[in-house]
Amino acid sequence: MDKINLGATIPAYPMPVVLVGAHVNDKPNFLTVAWFCMASYKPPRIAIALGKNHYTNPGIKENKAFSVCLPSEDMVEVTDFCGIVSGKKTDKSKVFDLFYGELKTAPMIQDCPLTVECKLMEIVESGLNEIFIGEIIGTYTEERFLSDGKCDFEKMRPLILSHPDTTYWRLGEPFAKAWSVGKKHKARI
Amino acid sequence: MDKINLGATIPAYPMPVVLVGAHVNDKPNFLTVAWFCMASYKPPRIAIALGKNHYTNPGIKENKAFSVCLPSEDMVEVTDFCGIVSGKKTDKSKVFDLFYGELKTAPMIQDCPLTVECKLMEIVESGLNEIFIGEIIGTYTEERFLSDGKCDFEKMRPLILSHPDTTYWRLGEPFAKAWSVGKKHKARI
Numbered sequence: 001m002d003k004i005n006l007g008a009t010i011p012a013y014p015m016p017v018v019l020v021g022a023h024v025n026d027k028p029n030f031l032t033v034a035w036f037c038m039a040s041y042k043p044p045r046i047a048i049a050l051g052k053n054h055y056t057n058p059g060i061k062e063n064k065a066f067s068v069c070l071p072s073e074d075m076v077e078v079t080d081f082c083g084i085v086s087g088k089k090t091d092k093s094k095v096f097d098l099f100y101g102e103l104k105t106a107p108m109i110q111d112c113p114l115t116v117e118c119k120l121m122e123i124v125e126s127g128l129n130e131i132f133i134g135e136i137i138g139t140y141t142e143e144r145f146l147s148d149g150k151c152d153f154e155k156m157r158p159l160i161l162s163h164p165d166t167t168y169w170r171l172g173e174p175f176a177k178a179w180s181v182g183k184k185h186k187a188r189i
Numbered sequence: 190m191d192k193i194n195l196g197a198t199i200p201a202y203p204m205p206v207v208l209v210g211a212h213v214n215d216k217p218n219f220l221t222v223a224w225f226c227m228a229s230y231k232p233p234r235i236a237i238a239l240g241k242n243h244y245t246n247p248g249i250k251e252n253k254a255f256s257v258c259l260p261s262e263d264m265v266e267v268t269d270f271c272g273i274v275s276g277k278k279t280d281k282s283k284v285f286d287l288f289y290g291e292l293k294t295a296p297m298i299q300d301c302p303l304t305v306e307c308k309l310m311e312i313v314e315s316g317l318n319e320i321f322i323g324e325i326i327g328t329y330t331e332e333r334f335l336s337d338g339k340c341d342f343e344k345m346r347p348l349i350l351s352h353p354d355t356t357y358w359r360l361g362e363p364f365a366k367a368w369s370v371g372k373k374h375k376a377r378i
Binding site for chain 1: 205225226230231233236313316327339349351361
């Protein structure tokens, strides 16, 4: 089929959405982020790419700590709200019930099925963004989100965002096993 | 509810899966990757975090180019295959029908609904991983994957992977508009 070149642009793609927590001006604040990924397996590290002008950035730099909180689909309204409204204008410190782990400036959201607390290791500047790389100090969930001791995403119901069509999606059904289903292809060649 | 600390570990979370293409030893090679995200809005950049020992890494360094190809769910077997089998032992240059854009060492997969070609800008070492940050030179799709000129993920059917439960998932249904549904929360406070 003929390919169309959409140009030098951010490719739209559905990505899980997280709420990044930090203390800014000594108060908890949360920012909605879809640009994040794991950065290192050992030690476990996570990277988040934030626009340079966000209210959150100076707080992470000052305290060298942040959280990554993974909301469920029933939190779609409040998650989107934290992306619409800046901490510069609106105090978001009371939006969620919070808890803390080891780091006292990495606020985590009680209602999120999965949260991690991170110690800032490095900041990489890239264009209009700053990539914050944090070492994961703790990962928190609840018994009700596990099956056989493992995170169960049919229970967690993560929230997925695509952009620029600005759409939230549900996670669909599981349909194949990784590091396994590829053996069928291998057997054919 | 009581939180359980799973410890300093990579949080399992469903992430879209991509096939990263590069020329290694003058041949196209593809690696399955779930650790990627956008890195910069302007100029458009994408980051991929690869284990340091992958066969792909020296090829990206040599040619300063790579592709990020987004497979659809019907490509699950061949996508998983590229994650199971290393280019060190198996020639993956003939696995896919390929095309090229501007960069002659960023092989892209004809069957993938969305592909980007990237020029290597920076490598950030982090633990056992290397994060390759690439500037997006071109983004390719086909008319049949668009609706009103925009990428339509109900047509593209991206493939989503969770780990360590090693499960491939389908994308579910769209259910809310981003930068919009949060206004309902705002109206309540």
